[in-house]
Amino acid sequence: MAEQTTVIRPSAILAERAARLVLAALESRDVSRGGIWSASPGLWQRYDRAWDGPAGSRGSAQLIGTIGTVYGTPSKYDITIYRVTVTDHGATTGWSVEGICDDALQYADLTLETCPRAALASPAPDPFRRS
Numbered sequence: 001m002a003e004q005t006t007v008i009r010p011s012a013i014l015a016e017r018a019a020r021l022v023l024a025a026l027e028s029r030d031v032s033r034g035g036i037w038s039a040s041p042g043l044w045q046r047y048d049r050a051w052d053g054p055a056g057s058r059g060s061a062q063l064i065g066t067i068g069t070v071y072g073t074p075s076k077y078d079i080t081i082y083r084v085t086v087t088d089h090g091a092t093t094g095w096s097v098e099g100i101c102d103d104a105l106q107y108a109d110l111t112l113e114t115c116p117r118a119a120l121a122s123p124a125p126d127p128f129r130r131s
Contacts, residue, residue, distance in 0.1 A: 016077035018108035025107030064090035
């Protein structure tokens with residue numbers, strides 16, 4: 001089975017309130033605190049168990065998947081979710097793109113399906129095409 005990366009189109013948008021709820025929850029469940037998330041601006045990583053290695057290292061914990069994010073867009077306190085990757089281990093243990101997103105978004109009472117989406121702009125006309 002191969003790692004699966006999905007571009008979220010249109011991108012999911014966490015407005016300020018939802019973004020704060022999700023970030024607070026992921027921080028409280030950080031791998032450095034015995035949790036299963038490692039979240040930094042740009043990348044949220046979901047593990048199958050808490051890190052149990054020496055000196056707080058990963059140990060036997062395996063990466064389930066990642067969520068690619070952009071902070072501060074479309075407005076200052078929003079977070080955009082634009083890409084999700086499920087690892088081979090994640091896929092073989094039953095995880096999906098939706099499952100990883102829903103696991104993070106649940107703290108704002110959202111799912112990937114119910115999360116607001118970015119407005120897609122119409123493409124600019126081709127300047128080399130004759131009308």
